[in-house]
Amino acid sequence: MSPLQDALAAGLHTGTRSALLTWPTGTGKTWLARQAAHSVTARGGRVIVTVPLRALADEVAREWGTELGDVSVQAYTRDHLRPRAYVRTGVIILTPERLDLITRDWRRHHRWLAEVELVVADEIHLLADPGRGHRLDAALTRLRAVCPLLNVLALSATVGEPQRLAAWLDGLHLHSDERPVPLHWHPTVVRSPRAKPSALIAALRRVPGRAVVFVHARHRAEELAEDLRERGLPTLAHHAGLDAATRGEVEQAFRGGQVRVLIATPTLELGLNLPCEHVVLYDLTRMDGARGVPLSGVSAWQRAGRAGRVWGGPDGHVTVIGTAQEDPHGYLTPDFEPLTSPLGGEAQAQDFLLGCVDGHLGCTRRQLRRVAAGSFAAHTGTLDVDTALDALEADGGVSVDERGRYTVTPLGQVASRALLPLRVVTAAREIGEDDTAFDVLLRAVQAAGPLNLGVPYREDGEYTWGRTLDATLATVPSLRLDAGEHATRAELLGAVLLHSTCHNLEREVADVYGLYPATLTALREGAGRVVEAWAAWRPEWPRLRLVTAMLRSALDPGGASLTLLDGVGGVTARALRVCGMGDLEALAQANGADLRAAGVGRERGERLVCAAQALIKALDTDPTRERPPSPRRPAPLYTVGQEVDPVRLGRAVFLHVTPLEPGRWRVTGGAAEHEVVGENCDCPDHARTRLCKHVLAVRLARGDPELHALAAAVIGVRVA
Amino acid sequence: MPQMPPRGFIPVLSPRFGLDTLLAPYAARLSGYALVSLPELRAAPLSRLHLPPLGLLIDSGGYGALQPGSTVLTLEDGRGALKLPGGETITPEDVWQAARDHGASVSFTLDFPARTEEERARRDPLSLANARWALRQPRTGLLYASVQPGQDLAPLLELHPDGLALGGLVHHARDHARLHDEVWRVRAQVGPHLPLHVFGIGHPEGVCAVMRAGATSVDSSGPQRRAADSRTWDGVFIPDPAPHERLRLAVLNLAASVRAAREGVEA
Numbered sequence: 001m002s003p004l005q006d007a008l009a010a011g012l013h014t015g016t017r018s019a020l021l022t023w024p025t026g027t028g029k030t031w032l033a034r035q036a037a038h039s040v041t042a043r044g045g046r047v048i049v050t051v052p053l054r055a056l057a058d059e060v061a062r063e064w065g066t067e068l069g070d071v072s073v074q075a076y077t078r079d080h081l082r083p084r085a086y087v088r089t090g091v092i093i094l095t096p097e098r099l100d101l102i103t104r105d106w107r108r109h110h111r112w113l114a115e116v117e118l119v120v121a122d123e124i125h126l127l128a129d130p131g132r133g134h135r136l137d138a139a140l141t142r143l144r145a146v147c148p149l150l151n152v153l154a155l156s157a158t159v160g161e162p163q164r165l166a167a168w169l170d171g172l173h174l175h176s177d178e179r180p181v182p183l184h185w186h187p188t189v190v191r192s193p194r195a196k197p198s199a200l201i202a203a204l205r206r207v208p209g210r211a212v213v214f215v216h217a218r219h220r221a222e223e224l225a226e227d228l229r230e231r232g233l234p235t236l237a238h239h240a241g242l243d244a245a246t247r248g249e250v251e252q253a254f255r256g257g258q259v260r261v262l263i264a265t266p267t268l269e270l271g272l273n274l275p276c277e278h279v280v281l282y283d284l285t286r287m288d289g290a291r292g293v294p295l296s297g298v299s300a301w302q303r304a305g306r307a308g309r310v311w312g313g314p315d316g317h318v319t320v321i322g323t324a325q326e327d328p329h330g331y332l333t334p335d336f337e338p339l340t341s342p343l344g345g346e347a348q349a350q351d352f353l354l355g356c357v358d359g360h361l362g363c364t365r366r367q368l369r370r371v372a373a374g375s376f377a378a379h380t381g382t383l384d385v386d387t388a389l390d391a392l393e394a395d396g397g398v399s400v401d402e403r404g405r406y407t408v409t410p411l412g413q414v415a416s417r418a419l420l421p422l423r424v425v426t427a428a429r430e431i432g433e434d435d436t437a438f439d440v441l442l443r444a445v446q447a448a449g450p451l452n453l454g455v456p457y458r459e460d461g462e463y464t465w466g467r468t469l470d471a472t473l474a475t476v477p478s479l480r481l482d483a484g485e486h487a488t489r490a491e492l493l494g495a496v497l498l499h500s501t502c503h504n505l506e507r508e509v510a511d512v513y514g515l516y517p518a519t520l521t522a523l524r525e526g527a528g529r530v531v532e533a534w535a536a537w538r539p540e541w542p543r544l545r546l547v548t549a550m551l552r553s554a555l556d557p558g559g560a561s562l563t564l565l566d567g568v569g570g571v572t573a574r575a576l577r578v579c580g581m582g583d584l585e586a587l588a589q590a591n592g593a594d595l596r597a598a599g600v601g602r603e604r605g606e607r608l609v610c611a612a613q614a615l616i617k618a619l620d621t622d623p624t625r626e627r628p629p630s631p632r633r634p635a636p637l638y639t640v641g642q643e644v645d646p647v648r649l650g651r652a653v654f655l656h657v658t659p660l661e662p663g664r665w666r667v668t669g670g671a672a673e674h675e676v677v678g679e680n681c682d683c684p685d686h687a688r689t690r691l692c693k694h695v696l697a698v699r700l701a702r703g704d705p706e707l708h709a710l711a712a713a714v715i716g717v718r719v720a
Numbered sequence: 721m722p723q724m725p726p727r728g729f730i731p732v733l734s735p736r737f738g739l740d741t742l743l744a745p746y747a748a749r750l751s752g753y754a755l756v757s758l759p760e761l762r763a764a765p766l767s768r769l770h771l772p773p774l775g776l777l778i779d780s781g782g783y784g785a786l787q788p789g790s791t792v793l794t795l796e797d798g799r800g801a802l803k804l805p806g807g808e809t810i811t812p813e814d815v816w817q818a819a820r821d822h823g824a825s826v827s828f829t830l831d832f833p834a835r836t837e838e839e840r841a842r843r844d845p846l847s848l849a850n851a852r853w854a855l856r857q858p859r860t861g862l863l864y865a866s867v868q869p870g871q872d873l874a875p876l877l878e879l880h881p882d883g884l885a886l887g888g889l890v891h892h893a894r895d896h897a898r899l900h901d902e903v904w905r906v907r908a909q910v911g912p913h914l915p916l917h918v919f920g921i922g923h924p925e926g927v928c929a930v931m932r933a934g935a936t937s938v939d940s941s942g943p944q945r946r947a948a949d950s951r952t953w954d955g956v957f958i959p960d961p962a963p964h965e966r967l968r969l970a971v972l973n974l975a976a977s978v979r980a981a982r983e984g985v986e987a
Binding site (some may be wrong): 115 | 742745746749770771959964965967
């Protein structure tokens with residue numbers, strides 16, 4: 001029997017039992033899941049489908065909606081916290097983060113959650129994702145705890161030790177290695193990364209048909225696409241930095257055959273169905289902070305699975321291009337790493353337990369241990385509840401009474417509802433009453449952790465935006481900068497980007513800094529979540545509410561001050577600004593009738609003017625008023641050793657330097673081995689910037705004190 | 721269009737209890753029906769249960785006649801009313817009105833179970849008079865005549881009720897043979913087609929016994945009571961359960977009772 005026949009015989013199409021399907025891509029997992037969803041909704045139940053990426057949710061909803069006909073299918077990826085939204089939907093598409101939030105407030109959502117009969121966990125191997133796997137584990141654990149009759153249909157082509165996962169799900173495991181369309185692998189070893197482009201061209205010539213080439217970053221996708229176009233190959237880049245409409249156009253052009261090659265980032269390895277005959281694994285090393293990490297077997301096979309997805313179509317081909325060190329042959333065997341849930345990590349375990357206490361899933365140590373025991377992390381033996389609970393209590397997220405019953409503190413509740421670590425929320429303590437909006441944004445960027453903006457720290461050129469950044473930093477109102485406070489360049493850049501996008505400069509900022517609008521939006525949303533949490537925790541500070549409004553609606557402080565009024569959102573505030581009422585003060589002095597030009601009726605206009613007058617009276621100080629920048633403002637600390645790129649420096653500290661002879665060193669530990677002679681390196685990066693990571697590594701190895709100080713100050717690394 | 725009588729196990733819910741509110745969606749999902757008694761409806765609004773669409777059965781609460789301190793009153797027209805220890809009264813009109821107000825699929829006539837033969841001799845005519853009155857009233861749902869074990873059914877059957885509801889078996893819940901016999905006796909008298917509901921049996925074995933004996937439906941709040949005791953029917957015990965764990969116990973108990981009813985019919 002085929003795997004699909006096995007699944008039908010086991011009744012998996014009815015959604016009445018849990019199962020893990022580990023079948024190759026293109027073998028009908030999604031079709032089976034849709035059949036199960038159809039059966040469940042036909043008998044009045046609901047289905048939740050978890051998707052790995054927000055960017056995929058709408059497409060999945062569209063596809064499922066088309067296939068399921070009259071069943072209501074909806075993706076909920078934003079803040080749909082009101083249960084009413086979900087009650088109307090038969091198939092609910094959620095990201096792990098959204099599901100995590102829902103389960104923290106399960107009693108409020110109980111009415112519709114109790115009708116959920118099936119969860120389709122697509123790409124279940126996401127459980128092991130270091131950044132987001134704990135959200136999926138936490139969400140599924142809580143959901144299974146509060147929905148006693150729930151079945152889980154978990155899907156993946158790439159799960160190591162699947163029996164463990166199936167046992168956790170208490171479900172059937174159906175495995176298959178058979179693909180309806182065979183896959184042919186072509187490992188290609190190149191002498192150095194510089195030889196990869198020509199190897200790619202050769203591979204694209206060798207295999208006819210459409211090809212998807214996987215690289216690790218957005219800017220690399222753009223660059224490679226441009227390079228191939230120049231060589232006459234119709235090529236486009238596809239990544240999450242593109243807005244949804246552009247991404248849709250790119251996909252359409254690829255499907256329609258107008259574009260033969262797509263250069264894609266890992267976004268495309270998950271879920272999206274783009275038929276092609278050829279997949280090229282081009283980047284076999286991805287950067288994890290400053291370290292190069294080999295592409296995992298799971299990711300390689302997920303990407304490879306995109307090839308040959310058309311039933312009855314031509315065979316699929318996978319070309320793996322890498323240096324000998326990257327070992328392209330090593331990817332030919334589907335040897336998947338066993339799944340390990342990151343929920344066992346200290347911070348993740350604390351966050352999980354905080355959500356459980358906040359959601360009343362447990363208020364004693366014993367109850368919380370029982371909830372945690374249902375997690376995949378506990379199933380694989382990596383969750384230490386007692387240590388995490390003690391830390392949570394010590395950090396002020398929960399309090400415990402004399403009977404040993406835990407309750408969530410206001411701080412803990414804010415952190416839990418914002419899905420933020422406690423330390424990010426408590427960073428609000430460092431904000432002073434006189435801090436400017438920029439200072440708050442800088443603090444938010446610092447609290448949120450390292451920025452991954454993609455483009456600004458590109459390896460292949462100098463920063464064209466350095467002067468723009470410096471100029472902005474010289475003029476932006478900031479007590480912190482006036483005081484000469486230390487911040488890394490990445491932090492200052494993040495704050496400047498946020499500040500500028502809130503001053504109607506989003507497009508200009510994107511152009512100057514070479515960023516995608518989607519990157520700026522993601523940055524703004526991330527910072528917005530932090531500042532909103534701060535405003536919830538410290539409601540007595542109007543400045544925090546103001547900055548929240550700035551980030552939420554991309555408005556300057558004046559425009560954002562208008563949104564402090566009930567019933568005024570970003571759209572109305574913008575319309576009022578266009579009509580000359582740029583802030584609360586201006587609105588308070590207006591006449592109700594003046595607001596008609598902004599589309600506000602006379603009666604409502606008068607109410608708003610009165611409300612503005614009342615709010616100004618109620619506020620002790622004007623939150624939009626900021627002290628201008630000091631003329632004696634010191635230069636930001638990062639300008640010390642300005643020519644040194646902190647990212648290159650960050651990578652340099654992990655490289656190995658071997659002296660070969662006086663003035664000559666071998667540098668290993670990166671994607672390729674390089675030789676440094678004096679201050680010169682044989683890498684392509686050095687040819688352009690003169691200060692590549694290899695030269696920096698040698699200078700560090702030789703004990704350059706200025707560089708060591710910079711490493712400690714800018715990236716927080718002390719080199720032995 | 722004639723209404724279909726409910727079949728199988730029906731959970732009893734009370735708007736007063738948080739656990740019942742959590743269980744309500746599962747009542748709809750597993751049974752399709754829920755039974756609420758009139759005194760509970762008076763104690764808290766039905767809206768608290770956030771009931772999803774399901775068939776509602778409203779019980780008169782006549783079982784309160786067995787409570788110490790309660791009295792059965794004789795009304796001027798020969799019908800009976802119940803005065804509860806707190807002073808509250810339940811009349812046949814109250815039951816009829818509640819069924820109308822809540823669009824009940826099924827309601828039950830107000831009868832008065834008795835502890836002694838003497839009580840029974842006085843109360844049975846009042847119960848019969850209540851049934852006679854109720855069955856003459858206009859109604860949108862089904863109306864079952866409430867009966868007690870050993871009661872002469874002939875006068876009730878002459879009134880052509882939509883079904884019969886047999887109470888008074890709670891004290892024999894563990895005696896499955898007795899349960900079977902009592903239900904069998906009634907079924908034998910009313911023939912195979914008249915719906916027969918049994919009050920107050922929740923344990924799966926008891927449910928199976930009454931259904932095997934010919935009951936059409938059976939109700940109980942046993943699944944929640946057992947869960948409130950931190951246990952499932954089959955002995956699983958969770959010490960100091962959290963609310964969702966209590967819900968889990970109740971849902972598993974409810975599912976077991978529903979399954980037992982199905983198995984009883986199939987047997």
